[in-house]
Amino acid sequence: MVGVVNVTPDSFSDGGRWRTPEDAIAKALELVDEGADIVEVGGESTRPGSTGVSADEESARIGPVLQELCPRAGVPVAVDTAKPEVARLALGLGTRVINDVTGLRLLDADGLPALAVLAASAGASLVVMHMRGDPGTMQTDPRYEDVVRDVGEALAGAALAAEAAGVERARIAIDPGIGFGKTLEHNLELLRRVDALAARGYPVMIGVSRKSLFQKLLGLAVEERLEAGIAAAVAAVLRGARLVRTHDVRATARALRMAEALL
Ligand code: HH2
Numbered sequence: 001m002v003g004v005v006n007v008t009p010d011s012f013s014d015g016g017r018w019r020t021p022e023d024a025i026a027k028a029l030e031l032v033d034e035g036a037d038i039v040e041v042g043g044e045s046t047r048p049g050s051t052g053v054s055a056d057e058e059s060a061r062i063g064p065v066l067q068e069l070c071p072r073a074g075v076p077v078a079v080d081t082a083k084p085e086v087a088r089l090a091l092g093l094g095t096r097v098i099n100d101v102t103g104l105r106l107l108d109a110d111g112l113p114a115l116a117v118l119a120a121s122a123g124a125s126l127v128v129m130h131m132r133g134d135p136g137t138m139q140t141d142p143r144y145e146d147v148v149r150d151v152g153e154a155l156a157g158a159a160l161a162a163e164a165a166g167v168e169r170a171r172i173a174i175d176p177g178i179g180f181g182k183t184l185e186h187n188l189e190l191l192r193r194v195d196a197l198a199a200r201g202y203p204v205m206i207g208v209s210r211k212s213l214f215q216k217l218l219g220l221a222v223e224e225r226l227e228a229g230i231a232a233a234v235a236a237v238l239r240g241a242r243l244v245r246t247h248d249v250r251a252t253a254r255a256l257r258m259a260e261a262l263l
Contacts, residue, residue: 008045034249081115101177102131103154126167126171173202191236
């Protein structure tokens with residue numbers, strides 16, 4: 001399980017909660033105590049409608065956290081970024097996983113996916129997530145011919161490009177990007193068909209915690225979404241997801257331990 005700490009003023013679930021590096025580090029260590037196998041730090045919100053921040057701003061947010069957290073965490077630390085400058089800084093500070101919500105969109109001068117090249121040179125792992133469009137516009141009428149097939153093909157293509165850039169296959173996970181350029185029905189279909197994504201041959205990560213699909217489906221405000229998030233995470237794991245990304249580690253870890261005992 002991947003525990004999430006966003007050091008942003010505006011993330012939809014925990015924005016502004018961890019105002020100082022000390023607060024963010026304490027929260028990350030708490031998530032490790034609660035059972036996170038990986039702890040992820042993000043310095044830019046990608047919530048629908050967000051416009052992004054500069055690499056300098058993102059680096060200034062996460063640098064002091066990673067510097068102290070990486071040697072102390074006792075588990076691998078991940079960074080949630082799409083920017084090579086930020087990923088380079090994070091890897092230099094000891095981060096072991098790059099989580100790219102753009103699915104390796106950015107290419108370097110050689111035409112290779114820039115974040116995959118960086119991960120390969122550091123021997124780091126890579127999460128390739130699917131997003132249609134960008135956060136500013138992604139929820140404006142997203143369309144797919146067949147969402148499970150289209151997302152699966154895009155992810156498999158990006159994962160192969162990462163391998164071609166030198167990332168070991170065993171170090172790549174794919175993530176359908178629940179809520180990133182998808183309607184409620186698209187999200188539900190992807191969650192129902194995690195098995196089809198897993199059949200692409202890479203471990204599947206699912207991030208649902210506190211997302212707006214619970215508002216759309218069940219009318220729940222962001223602070224009311226814990227149980228629904230756990231149910232979705234458990235269902236995803238029973239259908240073949242190998243990694244769950246969550247803000248609610250303790251409760252999700254308990255539920256997943258129980259579910260996994262029944263697999
Ligand atoms: N979801 C968010 C951000 N990064 N990465 C992966 N691999 N999968 C996800 O589902 C995913 C992700 C959005 O959640 P959060 O980080 O809490 O919000 P924000 O983008 O507002 O910081």
